[in-house]
Amino acid sequence: MSRRAHIVGVGETQYARWGKITDTPEHTLAIRAILNAVDDAGLTIDDVDGMSSFAEDRNEAVFLAAELGLPTLRYANMVWLPGGGGGCAAVGNAAMAVETGQAEVVVVYRSLCQGQFFRFGNAGVDDWGAQTPTPTVTQAQNPMAASMGFAMPYGMLMAAAAYALPTRRHMHLYGTRPEHLGQLAVTFREHASRNPRAVMGHKPMNIDDYFASPMIADPHRLFDCCLESDGACAVVVTTEERARDLKAARVEILASEQGAPEGFAFGPFTNANVADEIYATGACEEMAGRLWGKAGLGPKDVDVAQIYDHFTGCVVMQLEDYGFCERGEGGPFIESGALAWDGGSLPTNTHGGSLSEAYIHGLNHVVEGVRSLRGESTSPVDNAEVCLVTSGACVPSSAVLLGRK
Amino acid sequence: MSERFFPDAMPSPMADNITLPWWQHAAEHRLVVQRCTACGATRIPPSPVCATCRSEESEWQEVTGRGEVYTFTAVHRAIAPDQPLPTVIAVISLEGSGGLRIMSNLVDVDPEKIEIGMPVEVVWEDMSEDLAVPRFRPASS
Numbered sequence: 001m002s003r004r005a006h007i008v009g010v011g012e013t014q015y016a017r018w019g020k021i022t023d024t025p026e027h028t029l030a031i032r033a034i035l036n037a038v039d040d041a042g043l044t045i046d047d048v049d050g051m052s053s054f055a056e057d058r059n060e061a062v063f064l065a066a067e068l069g070l071p072t073l074r075y076a077n078m079v080w081l082p083g084g085g086g087g088c089a090a091v092g093n094a095a096m097a098v099e100t101g102q103a104e105v106v107v108v109y110r111s112l113c114q115g116q117f118f119r120f121g122n123a124g125v126d127d128w129g130a131q132t133p134t135p136t137v138t139q140a141q142n143p144m145a146a147s148m149g150f151a152m153p154y155g156m157l158m159a160a161a162a163y164a165l166p167t168r169r170h171m172h173l174y175g176t177r178p179e180h181l182g183q184l185a186v187t188f189r190e191h192a193s194r195n196p197r198a199v200m201g202h203k204p205m206n207i208d209d210y211f212a213s214p215m216i217a218d219p220h221r222l223f224d225c226c227l228e229s230d231g232a233c234a235v236v237v238t239t240e241e242r243a244r245d246l247k248a249a250r251v252e253i254l255a256s257e258q259g260a261p262e263g264f265a266f267g268p269f270t271n272a273n274v275a276d277e278i279y280a281t282g283a284c285e286e287m288a289g290r291l292w293g294k295a296g297l298g299p300k301d302v303d304v305a306q307i308y309d310h311f312t313g314c315v316v317m318q319l320e321d322y323g324f325c326e327r328g329e330g331g332p333f334i335e336s337g338a339l340a341w342d343g344g345s346l347p348t349n350t351h352g353g354s355l356s357e358a359y360i361h362g363l364n365h366v367v368e369g370v371r372s373l374r375g376e377s378t379s380p381v382d383n384a385e386v387c388l389v390t391s392g393a394c395v396p397s398s399a400v401l402l403g404r405k
Numbered sequence: 406m407s408e409r410f411f412p413d414a415m416p417s418p419m420a421d422n423i424t425l426p427w428w429q430h431a432a433e434h435r436l437v438v439q440r441c442t443a444c445g446a447t448r449i450p451p452s453p454v455c456a457t458c459r460s461e462e463s464e465w466q467e468v469t470g471r472g473e474v475y476t477f478t479a480v481h482r483a484i485a486p487d488q489p490l491p492t493v494i495a496v497i498s499l500e501g502s503g504g505l506r507i508m509s510n511l512v513d514v515d516p517e518k519i520e521i522g523m524p525v526e527v528v529w530e531d532m533s534e535d536l537a538v539p540r541f542r543p544a545s546s
Contacts, residue, residue: 135532137428140419149418149428150450153538154510155484155492157416164478165496172476172521218479218491218516263456272475272496272506273449279476 002240005095005253007402009041009236010367015199015358019115021230027059029232030111031068037234042247043105048236050075050103052094054086055361059111075103081258082144082266084308084392087362088400092256094237104238110363111232120159120359121228147270159310160225161217162269163394167313168219170280174328178219180335181312182210185223185355187339188309192352194378199227200356224312226354233364249374250405254386255295257287260396267395282314282393284321292323295401299323302401303384304372305346306365308392309353318393319346341379350379362391366400373404407531410512410540411492414485417536424451430465431537434529437465438502447503470527471544472497475506479516491516497525497541513542 013029013036014021021029038045045068051061052075061076075097079086087110094106114120140146156162170176189205192198205223213222243250261283265271268279278285292298299322309315316330324346325333339348351357351368358364369389371377390399420428427450430437439451443460454461477495493511498504511519512528524544529537 134535135413135415135417136535137418137420137425140421140424143421145419146421146424147450149420149424151508152416153418153532154494154508155411155415155480155488156494156508157484158480158482160482161478161480161494165476165494168478169476169521215479215481217481217494220478268496270508271450272508 003099003101004240005098005237006240006243006405007235007251007253007370008238008243008246008248009037009039009043010234010370011036011040012197012233012364012367013231015197015229015231015360017199018119018228018230021113022115026111026113026116026232027064027067029113030059030064030109030234033111033232033234034064034068034107034109037107037236040248041236043236045069046071047105048107049073050094050097050106052077052090052097052106052108053110054079054081054090055083055110057110058117075106079258081260081396081398083395084310084361085395085397086258087366087391087398088256088389089258089391089398091235091237091253091366091400092258092398095253095256098237098239104242106237107234108237108363108366109232109234110361112360113230114228115230119228121225144266147265150272151270156269158217159269160220163311163314164217164220165268166280166317166394167311170313170317171219173280174331176316176331178211179207180316180331181219181224182207184312184315184334184339185210188349188353189356191341191350191379192356195351195357196378198352198357199229200352219313220311223355226310226359227356229358229360231358231360233360233367235363235366235370251370251373252403252405254297254401254403255291256398256400257291257294258398259287261286264396269395280317282317282321282397284318284390284393284397284399287397287399288322291399291401297386297401301386302346302388303386304350304381305348305388306350306369306372306390307348308362308365308390309349309355310392312355314393318390321393322388322390341381347379347381350377350381365389369402373402407529410510410530411489412485412487413532415488416484417532423453426465427451428536431539432535434537435467436470436527436539437467438499438505439463440466447505449505449507468502469500471500472525472541474511474519474521474523474525476521477511477519493519495541510540511542512540
């Protein structure tokens with residue numbers, strides 16, 4: 001029997017604006033999301049023997065396994081790629097575990113309470129901005145901190161500013177316009193309007209609202225930026241053999257890839273010397289080629305996409321990286337209405353994305369990818385068979401291709 | 406002390422033994438890049454070995470302090486009290502550096518008038534006796 005990896009369950013907690021979940025610790029949210037996903041799969045927690053997460057998750061697998069009462073923890077894995085680039089890689093690592101027999105049932109989880117810890121949008125000052133009485137150079141404890149030394153003295157501590165840099169250059173090189181970014185944000189908000197889980201589902205937005213939102217880091221207005229959220233989600237990965245016996249529709253992990261281009265490090269956030277050829281991109285093109293090659297598919301085979309949307313410009317560049325349009329044509333591609341659920345050629349972020357559903361470091365995009373193939377999305381795409389899910393771009397990234405069986 | 410552009414409370418850099426010499430040169434108002442003495446490739450940030458030939462041998466090469474704007478953003482949210490807004494963060498292509506860029510700020514400039522490719526020159530800001538930070542402004546000629 002086949003050990004091909006499948007996603008058989010998805011689940012989440014309530015999603016809320018940052019700071020709205022104060023009395024429930026992050027690891028409790030993780031546990032609830034995992035139990036919901038396991039239940040969705042028709043499994044019990046006693047079936048789970050592996051755990052996988054990413055982005056320096058505070059909620060370590062060994063503690064969750066003990067709190068959940070896992071009979072045995074055979075596999076526990078954390079992706080090394082920093083930040084939201086690792087979500088799909090965590091799914092890929094779960095797939096590797098079950099396909100190689102290191103585990104039978106792996107839960108991939110992410111829990112994030114920005115209200116209980118520091119807010120990403122608040123520039124990470126709490127993390128990086130420790131001040132001495134007199135300005136001086138302080139000790140860096142690791143290569144990441146040493147590279148931050150070449151960004152932080154200039155006030156570069158905020159992702160909205162970091163990813164404005166490649167987006168600004170993309171606008172310079174290709175004529176991408178604020179109207180393109182705005183249409184993207186409006187489209188995802190429209191998708192969120194049907195999604196009861198979406199934090200912004202009850203707040204309609206039109207292009208005038210977009211242009212009225214305050215400038216954060218030019219060209220990023222407030223509505224170009226993802227939400228800051230509290231919540232957790234999880235997906236359950238197991239073998240085809242196990243999946244056959246379960247109640248839910250099976251979704252196969254057709255391919256997964258991760259990585260970073262040569263010399264990329266953390267990307268344009270701290271590295272001013274990202275290669276010129278890939279500076280105004282999501283830095284995913286080479287990885288995308290590996291992904292298509294492994295699956296034997298191409299961009300034309302994708303019926304629905306869930307694309308990591310920390311910032312609008314990063315989606316524009318990913319659309320080009322993954323070959324949905326030519327380099328530099330991301331703006332006009334959006335202008336064509338391609339991303340719209342209703343009639344678009346590439347319905348994208350049918351849950352509303354991180355811009356309008358919630359920011360759970362993009363693992364909620366994997367959840368929505370599964371729902372879109374099961375026909376359970378609140379913005380369903382008829383007969384969708386192949387879904388691309390991507391993780392954070394302009395950082396070391398990862399992606400999965402999912403297929404309905 | 407030199408002209409001041411930003412408050413003391415701006416984040417100070419962190420460095421390890423590999424990157425600290427760059428900041429020591431900066432304290433003397435010398436803008437440098439790390440140059441591999443085996444193959445001549447230059448790099449920033451400083452790193453333990455040359456990524457081209459893997460030699461550990463390197464020297465510090467001073468550059469002119471002139472360059473041009475590669476990309477930029479005008480930031481409208483402060484991270485330090487009394488920080489002037491908008492703060493312009495830019496990536497600068499450095500003349501004579503072997504094709505390297507650094508991140509910095511643009512000062513003495515109207516953010517609306519910044520263009521990619523604009524020529525700029527370094528201006529040192531002494532944050533304290535121990536720390537000087539390179540900023541850039543439009544080139545004087």
